[in-house]
Structure formats: structure tokens, C-alpha cells
Amino acid sequence: MAIYGKLEARKAPSNTKGPIHWARENLFKTVLSSILTLFALYIVYIIIPPLLDWMIFDATWSGTKEEIVNEGARWIFIFEKFNLFIYGFYPPELYWRPNLALAIFVLYVIGFRKINHTKVRAFIILSFPVITYFLIAGGLGLEEVGTDKWGGLVLTIIVASVGIIASFPIGIVFALGRQSHMPIIRTISVIYIEFIRGVPLITLLFMSSVILPLFFPEGMEFDKLLRALIGITMFQAAYIAEVVRGGLQAIPTGQYEAADSLGLTYWKKMGLVILPQALKISIPNLVGSFISLFKDTTLILIIGLFDILAMVTLTNSDTNWLGFETEGYVFVTMIYWVICFGMSKYAASIAQKFNTER
């Protein structure tokens, strides 16, 4: 027989932490990893300094076109055309309206994370599109601005947000429909989803801008932007449906049975028990899909709408400013990257907040 006393916890040995240990462990553990580390450092060395020179140190930040002497980027082009990139042909004296809409949007985005009340959250999601619409389009005493004047980054954000917000409920309905026990509803959902997913977005945009009007009575004018929005929403809804279906399939049957046994109806079971869990699981994939959509919105330039990318192309045909494509496209690239990266980070923080499963 033997009896053992209680052992006290000891500190880890000191040679298992610190930056030198980290480098040895992660960068130079084997000969191969040392070679790869040095090679990666070399690649960084040949790319980063010239890039920084072009973008910052040799760049032209002020003055006029005639005074340019530096070899680097000529950012004065961006400053000159900045308002066109951001607002398109929106009347300059009304710039405060999209600005205010953006400010409200930022407030909402920050507030949404801090608020724990479901009703306030619902109010935020539902009120935002209404407020934004009246701010940008006018009406209710504000001067009206036609959609042909919308453009630039403002239009890109409008198209992307409408696509995301409108497609979300539609996508959920199709996801539920695809899981339905009723054969007709299931078949309709499957056909819709598979048809849309089998067709490129650009085809849908052509269809909604060219074919859709054929179904309306003669003489009925149908806004070009609205047609594009319908096409994008239809497209995105099919993808959302598939993402949400993945989430639904991950929920154990026990959750359905527990909700059933408590007497919840189908819609209450789905709305209170199943969907909150399924959507939470789907957040990373949903955001991936939203980011794709945000980038896909540039395709609306095909049907004659001027989003930010189209504005760059357009300003390049200004005879006073020929040959400034590079600066324009780099600028647009940075804007896209900042917004997409922001969406990704924001979603991660939302997912973290809702994570109760640990």
C-alpha cells in the first residue's frame, strides 16, 4: 500500500517562453523552415520598399498637375476627383444627406454590438433602410434626387446593403422551404435555388434589366436601379439559402424534439430555437457570401450604373486627366479592401459575442 501527498503546481521552465524561443520554435526549427524564412524575408525586401516609395515617399500629395516632378503616385488626381468617386453625380449642395446616412449607419453598426435588447435590434435593422431611402432619394419635404444621379461609393454601398438586407429573409424562407415536409414547397425551393446558383450574376442582371420589363404592361417605366436590385437580391437569396441550410443541418434533432415536446408551433420552434442557433453557426459563411456580393456589385456597371469602379473608368476619359488609371484603381482597391476587411472583423466580433456554447 502507498499513500501520496498533494503536489503543488510549479512554474513552467523559463526556456519555454520569450521571443527568442518563439523564433527558434516557429521560424528556424529545421533547415527547411530556416531556408523558407530567409526566402520569405527576401521577397518582403524586394517588394515592400519600392511600394512604399511609390505610394508615400516619392508620391505627389499637393499642387497642380503641371507641377508634378516626383516619380511616385500622383494622388492629386484622387483629391481632384474625390467627390465623383464617392458621390457620383449627386448634387454637391446635397452631399450632407448621404453623409448623414453614413453617420447613422456607423452609429447603428457600433450600437448593434452593444445592445442586448432584441426589440431594439429589430428596430435598428428595420428602420435603417427607411431612413436611408428618404435621406438619399428625397421625399417627405426633402428635395428629390433621381436614381440616375446616384453613383460612386454611395451607390456601391446602397446596392450592397439592399442586396444583403433584402436577400436575407428571402434566403431563410427558401432554406426552410428546402427542408419542408411538403413536396410542392420543397420542389419550388430546390428549383429556385439550383436555377439561380447555376447562372452567373451578370446573366441575371441582363435578364432583370432587359427581360423583366417585357413582363410589364407597355409604357410602364421601371427604374433601372430597381431592376438591378431585384436581380442582385434574387441572386444573393439563393446563396443565403444554401448557407442557412448548412446551419440548419448542423442543429441536432434533440433540439427540434425538445421544442416540439414543449408545445411550440412550427414557426415559434424555428424562430426561437432552431434559427437563432443555425444562423449563429452560419455567421462566417454568411459574411463570406456578403463580402462576395459587395465585390460583385461592380457588375452593375454592365447595365449602365456608375458605381465606384465605373466612376474611375469614367474619370480616366477626362481629357485633362489622361493616364491616371493606376492611381484610381489603387485607390478603389484600398477602399474595397478596407470595407471587406472591416466586414470580416465585425462579423468575427459579433460571432464572439453570441458564442454561449463554450
Next chain:
Amino acid sequence: MSEQEYMIQLKAVNKWYGDFHVLKDINLNVKKGERIVICGPSGSGKSTTIRCINRLEPFQEGNIIVSGLELTEDVKRIIEVRKHVGMVFQHFNLFPHLSILENLILSPTWVKGTSRKEATKIAMHFLERVKIADQADKYPNQLSGGQQQRVAIARCLCMNPEIMLFDEPTSALDPEMIGEVLDVMSELANDGITMVCVTHEMGFAKKVADRVIFMDAGQIVEENNPHDFFDNPQSDRLKLFLEQILDH
């Protein structure tokens, strides 16, 4: 005994999974306040039987009458029956996205229309009864298995059911946690609620049950009071079953 005094009646219930005959002519009457334990080897149809009582499983032939309501295909009727019947599952099935308290008030508020304040009061009452009121704001996955199962029992009680169904409530628990759950169930039994319990806890059956039912291969083989059931089994199949589970 007249028909009205039965809380649950199964009349010649038959069920098939495809061609497989899982329930064969199940006849079972449960009186108000009666405590039934169903045991039997796995695959004998005992879980399926109690899952038919709240219509989690459809059945093809026979009748089931619960609390005076006959189960039909009608969704409203099924939900009406479920309001009278609480069910505790092997894997607890708490809602992981809701706190303990929210788990308890969900169905009183959404199914019965109880105010949130009133539902919270009821929920705290039952959480105290299962001795975990101090965990009300935690989430299910922060609790031990035994605690989760006690929450699951409290969640059913918040609906004020006339009948409680237990589907192997201790089978997924660590041995040291089985006791706390059985204690709560024994207390419930003393309160006079109608209970149908599928379990392998023979000690619980001896102590609490009014009647023990043995099922094998989709049919009821033997039923008796606990004393005779364990000390004087009649059928060979039950004798074999008892030998196998009691000798270890």
C-alpha cells in the same frame, strides 16, 4: 374503472419503420398519479412507446388518448396534448443559445402567453426545487450533466404538466451525477404527478414505481408490481434480462 380516470391510454398501437414492425399491439392504461417504469433491452421499443404518447413519433394503427384528448394528425390537437405532457430526454436537449432562466420561461411565455414577470417567478420557484436557482443566469454548457438534466426537469414543470415522460434520463450521466437526478425524480413522484419512465435504474424502479413494464422485441412481455416483478418474474425473457442486469 371508468375511461375518464385514465390519464394515458394506448389501445392496440402498432408502428412500423418501413417494413420493420417496431411496436406490436401495445396496450397500456395509466391512471392519474400512477408511476410506471418501462424497462427492457435496447431496441425493444420502450423509447418509441413513450415518444408516441406526445406524438414525437407517428404511429400507423391504434389509438392513443392522453388526458382525455385523442391524438390525431391535427397539428392543433397534437400541440394541445403536448401542453399537458412534459418530456425529459437522455441528452437533456436544453437550448444552448439561451440562459437557464430563458430556457425555462420560453414556452410558458410563447405557448401559454404567461407574462414574462410571472413566468420568471414560476421558473425561479422550480429552479429552487431542483436546487440550482443560483445558476439561473448561466448557459447550459457551463453546467454539469446532472445540473443540466435537473434544469430540463424544471423546464417541463414550468408548463405545469399533468404527465411527465422520462426517456432514459440518467443514461448519459457520469455515475456520480445519477443520484442527484433520481432524487429530484423521486420527489416529483411523491407529489403525485403521473410519470412514465424508461430507465435502467432498477433501484429507482423498486423504490418509486407502482408498476413495472418489461418490453422486448416491440411488445409488452410482462407487467407487475415492483415487488413481484423483481422477486418473482414469470417469463423466461424477463428472468434472463434481470439476471443480466442485476448480476453486475
